[in-house]
Amino acid sequence: MTISIFDLQNIAARPGPRYRAIADQLRDAIRAGTVAPGTRLPPLRDLAHELGVTVGTVSRAYALAASRGEVSGEVGRGTYVLGLGSAAQTGTGVGSAAFLTMPEATEAAMKAALAPPAGQTEIANAAMAALLAELPGRDGPSPFNTYLVPGGEEQHRRAAAHWLSFDDFTPQPGGILICSGTQQAILTSILAATEPGDLILTEELTYHAMVQQAGQMGRRVAPVDIDEEGMIPQALERALREQKPAAIFIVPTLQNPTGAIMSEGRRRKIAELAIAHDVSIIEDDIYGVLATDRPSPIAQFAPDHTWYATSLAKSVGCGLRIGFLIPPSRLLERARAIQNGFGQTVPPLMAELASRLIETGDAATLCERIRSEMAARHEMTAKALGTERVTAHPAALYAWVELPDTWRAHGFVEAARTRGVAIAAGEDFMVGRADRASRHVRLAIGQPQTRDELARGLAVVTSLLSESHIGIVEPA
Secondary structure (H helix, E strand, O other), X not given: OEOOOOOHHHHHHOOOOHHHHHHHHHHHHHHHOOOOOXXXXXXXXXXXXXXXXXXXXXXXXXXXXXXXXXXXXXXXXXXXXXXXXXXXXXXXXXXXXXXXXXXXXXXXXXXXXOOOOOOHHHHHHHHHHHHHHHHHHOXXXXXXXXXXXXXXOHHXXXXXXXXXXXXOEOOOHHHOEEEOOHHHHHHHHHHXXXXXXXXXXXXXXXXXXXXXXXXXXXXXXXXXXXXXXXXXXXXXXXXXXXXOOOEEEEOOEOOOOOOOEOOXXXXXXXXXXXXXXXXXXXXXXXXXHHOOOOOOOHHHOOOOOEEEEEEOOOOOOHHHOOEEEEOOHHHHHHHHHHHHHOOOOOOHHHHHHHHHHHHHOHHHHHHHHHHHHHHHHHHHHHHHHOOOOEEOOOOOOOEEEEOOOOOOHHHHHHHHHHOOEEOEEHHHHEOOOOOOXXXXXXXXXXXXOOHHHHHHHHHHHHHHHOOOOXXXXXXX
16 A cells, blocks of 8 residues: 655655655654555655755655654665664664665675775685695684684784784783674673663764664664764864763764874873773774875774774685774773674684784785775776766775765665666765765775776766766656
8 A cells, every 4th residue: 555644745845955854754644654664655756846845855765764763665665664763673674684785786786885806716716725725733622612712812812912913002912802803892892881771873974784773782872973084083072961871873984974084182082082081982994004194083082981903804805804992991890801702713723814914914914915906996087087087095995975955865876776886875874864965976996806897887986977967767
């Protein structure tokens, strides 16, 4: 059944952008029980005509409702109400597996921020063969016959300390926890630093999975304004004063999705604010080692308030699933207990392999190859799209592309999908608002397996940028 529960007068009376008013009225109707789960919403063009707005406005409203986990759309079937809280229950919404899934990407997949192929298979194969050959003569249990202690063994933490150290930032092995990737490190930080109902501040465009993790754990997330460096200290100070958050989540180096690198002066200011307001910082530095010009992490300036999280996923290979977390020292055992309680100990064989790659220098070799490949791919991107539309750092795994006035992000993404190219809309990274994000898309130029695949994807994007808005493919 298709119904319309939208009231033009109600929408017009709401403050803010019209697309948000439409999405908010839908949420109110779901909460009031006026519209039940399974209800089919009007097609985009029908509702646009009914309300006297553009198809793009309705598309943005439906996209916002989808990011909240309240509706789900499927080409050929329509958009259906899921109900409140469905994001956590069904996996839909921002941060879900659907974000990475794009089987229609026949020409190029440029949606997931993955490192490009750089010889990972060959190097890992040789390292694993050497590791397995050594096991029969080693003392102690085999990694096939034991679990790691929560946080990792001493040798794994020593290797991690070596990998993480640069300039004046010299973590000690005893303060590091080995994790199953950065996502586990972030989740552990959220659980240890906050309580259900607490508020986490983050950049207005941010890592989508963190938003989902926070929501599933009963935490709230609110945006802070950003500029070309990332989070703006003045906006953060105002939010700290007015909203009383428990934590700040931030990606200061190669910020996702914009690629910004925050200056050291700004990092110091944010550290000072966190200390003054006694608020935890969850610092996601997963891309940090890729940037040779990165400043010291915020953890260097506020070690007693910062949860520093990173991994080998973006700089060596995502298949390792090895991450590192440095909690405030007083909370180290709390973090270890949370990791153990959730059954998230690291597979011993992966910890052994990661340590070997670091100790032999193979990890550094792969990281340098990835940097070099990304620099070449950014040159390809700039040549194809023009530098005036692209914001990017040569080490970032993605480029942030501004769209012309004739496009909005979700329409552009859908048009690219129909031509076999998967990319991410700016709204996929929004927190609370999409005003700026609706005019941008993120191209994960590290994901294509070859430069030829990247070239095909860029050719489609370039062609679309020169076209007028052709609309969105709507359900029949």
